[in-house]
Amino acid sequence: MLTGCGVSFKNVTPEQFSQNPSNRYAIAVKPTIRGNDVVRDSIRTTVVIDGNEQEMKLSPKKTSTYIYDYPMPSEQNEAKYYFSVNYDVARSGRIIRNYEQSPLYTLKLVNRYVLNIDVDRGPVGAPIRLIGRGFTTDDRIVVGGEPASTKLMNSNALEFVLPSLAANKRYPVYFVNAYSEQKVGDIHIDASEIHLNVESVELAPKTKTLLIFKIDRPAPKGGLDIDVTTNIPASINMPRVHIPEGSQTVSISIEGLTPNDGALFINAPGFQEKRVPIVVK
Structure with a gap:
């Protein structure tokens, strides 16, 4: 039981609930307001949960217990909340409004995700x-x-x-x-494998040929960047290779520049390196 100035809060809400099909959970508190000068009809008990203030109602079975039936959002598995009590005090012919607040509590669902x-x-x-x-x-x-x-x-x-x-x-x-x-x-x-439509590349200076890159499964979120390097960079011109998300192939044109022979080295995260001979003549 936790006590404020003039009010005691007894939280009778379980700290943990098992998930139910309705996704609704009873939050309950028993506030005790001390003093003979409290205007009993003025008492208002609320719960602030998920940042929203909700009115609590007296339990029909337990006259000193206030209840709020909380609909837990489907994306949550816990919620933080506190109680508050507003009431009037009649003193020396005057009505004085009072407010008391409980500490913060946490409600958790158990076994919501059995993963x-x-x-x-x-x-x-x-x-x-x-x-x-x-x-x-x-x-x-x-x-x-x-x-x-x-x-x-x-x-x-x-x-x-x-x-x-x-x-x-x-x-x-x-x-x-x-x-x-x-x-x-x-x-x-x-490790997976990157497939190419040719086993080797041969082209003349100032000519182009088509390369088709293929993977066995659709590219993941964000697509797949394929890193293609060569040991004869002055002899070829090649654009960036990227397979879009959800696709399995991409086609690019490679251009011969100056005569030479070497190799293309093809890499991507999660894939074996592929080496493809290339000749420009």
Whole structure:
């Protein structure tokens, strides 16, 4: 029981609730106002939760207990709240308005999210499913610090796409929304392969040829940047290579400049390096 100047607040609300299908939770308090000069009909008890003041009503079964039926927003799993009491005191022929406030409390839902990842490894761009309960469209997955494209399948399942991260490593997976961040496991990213429409490139100076880059799965959120370097940079002209999000291929033109021979070195996060011989003659 916590006491203010003239008012005692006994919070009879559980600190934790199990999630229910209605998503409503009873917040209850038993305030005791001391003094014979209190105008009993003037007493008004409220709860301030999520920054909003809500009127509390006397319980029909417990005459000294005030209750508010709180509808928890679907994207939350906890809420902070406090109680307040406004009342009048009749003293020396005058009415004096009084206000008392309780400390801050926290209400938490337990077992709202019972999480596990259906696999523990996969390549960049692979869809991975997260199993739990109470999911909403506001929920997101972060892998190794990188936001993953996340899709709500239903209230019990989320699907996310492994983002572009270096292969052959394990990364932490976090479930995130506006109110919480929770680690749900780790996942290993396996190396994938970048395919090219040719095994080698041969072109003459001042001519162009088409290169088509292809990956096995749609590019993840933000797309896939492919780093293409060469040991004969003065002999070719080549634009940036980027596969857009959701796509699997991109076509670019490479131009020959001066005669030489060497190689293209093709790299991307989560992919094996590919070496392609190139000749300009």
